[in-house]
Amino acid sequence: MSSLLMLNSEPCQRHQLPDGELFYYPQWVSDPPSLFEHLQQTIPWRQDWISLYGKRHPLPRLTAWYGDPGAAYTYSGIAMAPQPWTPTLARLKAALESVAGVPFNSVLLNYYRHGRDSMGWHSDDEPELGPNPVIASLSLGGSRRFVLRHKSKPQLAKLDLTLASGSLLIMAAATQHHWQHRVPKTTKPVAPRINLTFRCIHRQSPENFTD
Numbered sequence: 001m002s003s004l005l006m007l008n009s010e011p012c013q014r015h016q017l018p019d020g021e022l023f024y025y026p027q028w029v030s031d032p033p034s035l036f037e038h039l040q041q042t043i044p045w046r047q048d049w050i051s052l053y054g055k056r057h058p059l060p061r062l063t064a065w066y067g068d069p070g071a072a073y074t075y076s077g078i079a080m081a082p083q084p085w086t087p088t089l090a091r092l093k094a095a096l097e098s099v100a101g102v103p104f105n106s107v108l109l110n111y112y113r114h115g116r117d118s119m120g121w122h123s124d125d126e127p128e129l130g131p132n133p134v135i136a137s138l139s140l141g142g143s144r145r146f147v148l149r150h151k152s153k154p155q156l157a158k159l160d161l162t163l164a165s166g167s168l169l170i171m172a173a174a175t176q177h178h179w180q181h182r183v184p185k186t187t188k189p190v191a192p193r194i195n196l197t198f199r200c201i202h203r204q205s206p207e208n209f210t211d
């Protein structure tokens with residue numbers, strides 16, 4: 001697998017958002033099609049469901065969750081038990097830690113099969129991610145729009161990015177506190193896409209609470 005993971009960290013585009021910070025590396029993975037195919041074929045993709053007003057709906061994408069034992073996480077109301085790191089995901093994690101300068105202990109993988117798969121407006125601001133989480137987002141396969149909007153200043157323009165195959169987007173500083181993001185559906189024909197978001201889940205230990 002090592003040939004799949006020759007990684008470049010230049011050039012980097014910095015987007016200094018009001019109340020947030022993004023770094024974008026358009027070509028971070030050297031051979032995106034091979035890494036896409038490897039993950040598409042070896043990850044046990046699963047269909048999750050959410051309950052809305054008592055009715056169950058399939059999430060419009062497939063997911064998988066890997067991480068250190070104990071990095072349990074609740075995502076969109078779904079409790080995710082992490083699977084142990086594969087060699088490929090462990091290598092990606094180590095390389096991303098050195099670019100981002102922070103440790104990661106888990107990764108959420110999303111598989112967008114076609115343009116009707118999507119992710120709605122949200123922030124990655126669950127308490128277990130801590131106050132200013134650094135999130136490293138790797139994209140492979142079809143390019144999709146990734147849109148950000150400020151939560152409390154609607155006068156600020158949305159930031160409309162297209163995440164290319166092999167790109168790395170790092171979201172840092174207070175971005176998750178002040179901004180939401182989404183991957184909208186599209187009626188244009190698009191190739192399947194895999195996105196990986198590396199995160200650090202802080203365990204909620206009893207000594208964190210004072211009474």
Ligand SMILES: O=C(O)CCC(=O)C(=O)O
Nearest residue numbers: 108110124146183195197
């Ligand atoms: O697919 C993407 O680019 C975004 C994924 C995302 O926002 C998430 O996993 O929280």
Ligand SMILES: [Fe+2]
Nearest residue numbers: 122123124181
């Ligand atoms: Fe997100």
